[in-house]
Amino acid sequence: MAVTILLNACQFSSKYKSLIINPDSDGQERSEVIATILEKTDLFKVQTMDASETEMFQPVFTKYDLVVLTGDGKNWSDEVQNAFTNYVEQGGAVIFHHPTAHSYNDWETYSKITGIQGWGFLADPDIKYIFEIDPKSDAKQNIVGSTQTIAYSFVVHHNSDHPITQGLPNRWMHAEDDLFNYLQGSGFNGDVLANAYSDTTYNGSGRYEPVLFTNTFGEGRIFQTALAHNLTREPGPYHCAGFIVTLQRGAEWAVTGSVSQPLPMDFPNSASTMTWLDYEPLTIDELFTKASSYEYGKSRMYLSDISERIRHANSMQEDLGYYENKMIEFLNSDVSVESKNYMMQELSWMGTEACIPTLKEMASHNETMEMAQFAMQRLATQSDSE
Amino acid sequence: MSKNSSRRDFLKTTLVSGVGLAIAPHVIPASALGRGGATPPSDRIVMAVIGAGSQGMGDARWFMQNPDVQLVAACDVDETRQLQAKSEFDRHHQTSDSRTYLDYRELLEKETVDGAILALPDHWHALIATAVASKGIDIYGEKPLARSIRDGRAIVKAAQENNIIWQTGSWQRSRPHFRRACELVINGRIGKIHHVEVGLPDGVKSIGTPPIMPIPEGLDWNFWLGPAPTKPFRGVVHWNWRWIMDYSGGQMTDWSGHHIDIAHWGLGMDHEGPVEIEGKGIYPREGIYDVPVEYDFTARYKNGITIRVANQSRLPHDMGTTWYGDAGWISVDRQGLTAENPSVLEETIGENEIHLYKSPDHVRNFLDCVKSREETITPVEVAHRSISVGLLGEIAMLTREKLQWDPENEMFTNSSHANRLLSRPYRKPWSL
Numbered sequence: 001m002a003v004t005i006l007l008n009a010c011q012f013s014s015k016y017k018s019l020i021i022n023p024d025s026d027g028q029e030r031s032e033v034i035a036t037i038l039e040k041t042d043l044f045k046v047q048t049m050d051a052s053e054t055e056m057f058q059p060v061f062t063k064y065d066l067v068v069l070t071g072d073g074k075n076w077s078d079e080v081q082n083a084f085t086n087y088v089e090q091g092g093a094v095i096f097h098h099p100t101a102h103s104y105n106d107w108e109t110y111s112k113i114t115g116i117q118g119w120g121f122l123a124d125p126d127i128k129y130i131f132e133i134d135p136k137s138d139a140k141q142n143i144v145g146s147t148q149t150i151a152y153s154f155v156v157h158h159n160s161d162h163p164i165t166q167g168l169p170n171r172w173m174h175a176e177d178d179l180f181n182y183l184q185g186s187g188f189n190g191d192v193l194a195n196a197y198s199d200t201t202y203n204g205s206g207r208y209e210p211v212l213f214t215n216t217f218g219e220g221r222i223f224q225t226a227l228a229h230n231l232t233r234e235p236g237p238y239h240c241a242g243f244i245v246t247l248q249r250g251a252e253w254a255v256t257g258s259v260s261q262p263l264p265m266d267f268p269n270s271a272s273t274m275t276w277l278d279y280e281p282l283t284i285d286e287l288f289t290k291a292s293s294y295e296y297g298k299s300r301m302y303l304s305d306i307s308e309r310i311r312h313a314n315s316m317q318e319d320l321g322y323y324e325n326k327m328i329e330f331l332n333s334d335v336s337v338e339s340k341n342y343m344m345q346e347l348s349w350m351g352t353e354a355c356i357p358t359l360k361e362m363a364s365h366n367e368t369m370e371m372a373q374f375a376m377q378r379l380a381t382q383s384d385s386e
Numbered sequence: 387m388s389k390n391s392s393r394r395d396f397l398k399t400t401l402v403s404g405v406g407l408a409i410a411p412h413v414i415p416a417s418a419l420g421r422g423g424a425t426p427p428s429d430r431i432v433m434a435v436i437g438a439g440s441q442g443m444g445d446a447r448w449f450m451q452n453p454d455v456q457l458v459a460a461c462d463v464d465e466t467r468q469l470q471a472k473s474e475f476d477r478h479h480q481t482s483d484s485r486t487y488l489d490y491r492e493l494l495e496k497e498t499v500d501g502a503i504l505a506l507p508d509h510w511h512a513l514i515a516t517a518v519a520s521k522g523i524d525i526y527g528e529k530p531l532a533r534s535i536r537d538g539r540a541i542v543k544a545a546q547e548n549n550i551i552w553q554t555g556s557w558q559r560s561r562p563h564f565r566r567a568c569e570l571v572i573n574g575r576i577g578k579i580h581h582v583e584v585g586l587p588d589g590v591k592s593i594g595t596p597p598i599m600p601i602p603e604g605l606d607w608n609f610w611l612g613p614a615p616t617k618p619f620r621g622v623v624h625w626n627w628r629w630i631m632d633y634s635g636g637q638m639t640d641w642s643g644h645h646i647d648i649a650h651w652g653l654g655m656d657h658e659g660p661v662e663i664e665g666k667g668i669y670p671r672e673g674i675y676d677v678p679v680e681y682d683f684t685a686r687y688k689n690g691i692t693i694r695v696a697n698q699s700r701l702p703h704d705m706g707t708t709w710y711g712d713a714g715w716i717s718v719d720r721q722g723l724t725a726e727n728p729s730v731l732e733e734t735i736g737e738n739e740i741h742l743y744k745s746p747d748h749v750r751n752f753l754d755c756v757k758s759r760e761e762t763i764t765p766v767e768v769a770h771r772s773i774s775v776g777l778l779g780e781i782a783m784l785t786r787e788k789l790q791w792d793p794e795n796e797m798f799t800n801s802s803h804a805n806r807l808l809s810r811p812y813r814k815p816w817s818l
Contacts, residue, residue: 169668171680271592271670271679296618297597304671314803315786341615349785349806370616370813377811 015045016065023073061087070097089218093254096224112187115215130183131210142182163259172268177237178229181205190214223250239275292335341371348375425454434459438471442505461487465604512537519544524551529643530773536809545766553752553762554769560748567718568652577712585698586641589679613812629675636677642776659793660685667783683779
């Protein structure tokens with residue numbers, strides 16, 4: 001018992017101490033969401049601090065492994081600004097989250113740390129864009145940091161060699177969100193990891209805009225995510241698995257320079273968004289529960305997710321018996337006919353003798369007879385050939 | 387069958403002897419000769435179209451450009467399409483007596499035809515092609531050959547056992563620049579080939595999740611589903627069936643009969659199959675369409691050559707077939723022919739080098755072969771080997787396994803999961 005307690009204590013103390021700064025009272029909810037997302041990894045212990053009362057805002061940055069800024073607010077005192085600058089310069093880890101990008105236009109060093117020039121003014125031909133455009137040759141009157149709401153349609157392309165994005169699908173669909181256009185920054189010296197198409201249909205710029213990028217300042221490592229703005233959309237960009245996972249990986253990278261987190265089993269792809277209401281993937285039991293009410297002409301996403309999990313397990317040469325047992329249990333429970341029919345089609349290629357009694361039972365009911373026969377025929381074909 | 391055989395023999399005699407008309411007068415009354423120099427009925431190829439949708443009617447119009455073709459019947463499970471076809475056939479042939487059918491079995495029972503155009507959803511290919519072949523009727527069958535490897539093999543067997551002429555709608559083989567590309571490759575103009583990339587179209591955009599809706603008047607939905615699982619009607623039927631896995635494998639299998647077919651032709655590997663397949667598909671989580679929107683798989687052949695098949699966005703040469711050899715690459719698509727070293731494209735093929743089958747026109751080639759009883763440019767086994775690559779890729783993606791394939795016995799040697807996906811069980815009462 002004593003050993004267990006000691007181990008737990010070690011585990012607890014080994015978490016990265018993280019500070020999320022609430023820029024103003026509006027930022028409270030956003031900070032809580034970011035804290036939840038980081039703590040889901042079991043790697044971070046998060047504390048939040050309110051910066052709305054400037055005189056009271058006196059964080060000791062050096063106590064933290066990671067500092068997260070999520071929003072703009074009143075200017076910090078010179079003392080705090082200097083402390084933050086020193087923290088980053090001497091190897092601190094920082095995450096700038098979407099609403100932070102345009103903060104503190106008057107604080108010159110801040111824009112060096114973020115790599116972004118602030119926004120709301122005409123693009124400066126002497127300052128480079130973060131991505132794609134050569135400012136000298138671009139004669140357009142671009143407004144730096146202007147935002148567009150892009151509805152469920154933009155796809156993110158990754159620099160897949162970076163630890164944050166390595167192994168993730170290289171194109172995926174993000175939930176409806178706001179997208180920055182024409183980001184510029186003279187202090188930008190990092191890597192663009194992902195960009196997203198700013199669709200002209202939604203008055204976007206018609207070009208790929210950076211959404212995930214890194215920066216360095218002194219010894220500090222900086223990760224910036226332009227994803228996830230409006231908290232009021234449900235299920236919104238904060239629930240997008242793409243945002244959540246890249247934030248979690250970006251945070252670890254900022255602290256350590258590498259990423260130990262396993263790749264997520266579920267992720268949006270180039271055809272579909274993926275939202276996690278509780279900021280983490282559903283368990284297999286939760287997926288089966290949600291799949292149980294499937295009817296034709298309604299969402300099939302939980303069924304698709306089960307199929308994808310099975311495919312993934314099969315690719316890892318895992319025993320599929322675990323899934324088969326779940327499916328047998330599912331077929332023998334009070335669930336929709338359509339969801340049963342779907343499961344039987346899945347069993348037709350990955351089932352074993354174990355599911356035959358259940359399929360026989362299903363074959364005795366009119367509504368499930370056809371797919372039960374389908375599955376049994378396929379399973380029998382295989383035993384013939386063996 | 388005897389009826390068809392004798393008619394076929396007659397057609398062959400007239401073509402081969404070239405004196406059919408000279409020896410025929412006592413057989414054919416003069417009144418039966420075509421008007422105004424048109425082909426006489428005895429020399430006409432009488433045909434039906436089964437599946438009279440946009441593809442089937444497109445094919446039928448192509449056939450009707452040939453004066454020796456007479457289209458006499460149309461079969462479709464959608465009455466609207468039957469009537470459209472009849473109206474076009476009658477107008478073209480200046481008659482009023484072409485016939486329409488809902489059920490292909492009735493057509494086969496009542497009609498005596500030389501050939502049939504089959505332009506059906508993939509899940510129907512095997513049932514109808516084997517039934518038509520068993521009547522000794524020659525077939526112009528749309529690609530891809532079949533929805534499953536087992537279906538494809540059944541079609542090959544039926545076509546060969548009944549000695550019918552089969553042309554697959556893989557018409558790229560009849561285009562000069564595709565043949566040119568293949569002749570350059572097969573004659574070693576880019577050296578020994580080690581890799582081929584085949585770019586096929588990107589997946590189509592989702593239409594979301596349509597609700598169950600009333601079946602349109604005149605459409606026999608249950609018959610349309612045929613051997614596929616019973617599903618309620620949700621508005622997706624003509625053309626767009628190909629984005630649903632019960633009926634098709636999506637762009638990947640739809641186009642296998644084009645650019646994979648060309649890849650094999652250039653390699654001189656028309657009758658071969660891969661020995662190993664591995665790949666990944668990206669499937670939509672939502673919506674009625676469930677085929678992969680992105681796909682990327684690689685098939686390795688016993689001689690070590692690999693063919694990578696992927697949706698066009700993933701490949702440097704986009705759509706088409708690109709062979710990579712020791713001395714550069716050659717790429718071909720519908721727009722034309724390109725090469726790493728453009729001077730290669732100017733080279734002539736010598737008299738003693740390999741000259742591939744030359745077809746002036748894909749439909750004409752079929753018609754000529756119906757008469758001569760020679761093999762077409764895309765016979766049935768070749769079509770089977772082309773679609774097999776797409777179907778094997780589909781299985782590798784569905785199981786996400788690295789699969790070992792025995793192309794002789796058409797079985798996977800390392801996966802019972804994958805072997806089950808070689809066929810799609812039929813809904814009763816349908817069976818092959």
